[in-house]
Amino acid sequence: MNEQVEPLSDKEIQDRLAELPGWSVEGELLCRRYAFKRHLPAAAMVIHIAQIQEELGHHADLTLGYNRLTVSVNTRSIGGRITELDFGLATRIEAIAPCHGAR
Numbered sequence: 005m006n007e008q009v010e011p012l013s014d015k016e017i018q019d020r021l022a023e024l025p026g027w028s029v030e031g032e033l034l035c036r037r038y039a040f041k042r043h044l045p046a047a048a049m050v051i052h053i054a055q056i057q058e059e060l061g062h063h064a065d066l067t068l069g070y071n072r073l074t075v076s077v078n079t080r081s082i083g084g085r086i087t088e089l090d091f092g093l094a095t096r097i098e099a100i101a102p103c104h105g106a107r
């Protein structure tokens with residue numbers, strides 16, 4: 005199913021990034037670093053993101069540090085390009101970030 009999605013153009017990526025403050029493109033990955041005051045809310049956000057990912061069938065790489073969480077995603081099924089699926093997941097993650105005290 006995912007192999008049917010098309011990579012976004014640079015212009016489409018820039019337009020979508022303008023609606024997602026804090027997110028950026030690093031190499032071929034759509035990325036966001038979240039900071040937390042405490043560690044457990046960061047870990048809880050990992051579980052919450054995992055639930056969303058299972059719902060969407062699309063999965064980011066999540067790196068949990070001390071009071072930090074890094075999210076990196078692209079669409080592996082088309083060779084690691086950025087697609088609408090990545091921005092869809094990013095939008096869902098951004099929406100739950102405030103509940104976990106992420107900034």
Ligand SMILES: C[C@H](O)[C@H](O)[C@H]1CNC2=NC(N)=NC(=O)C2=N1
Pocket residue numbers: 006061062063064077078079080081082
């Ligand atoms: C069958 C299943 O939907 C695919 O393997 C999904 C799973 N999660 C995925 N996540 C990401 N980031 N890229 C993919 O191509 C991808 N493919």
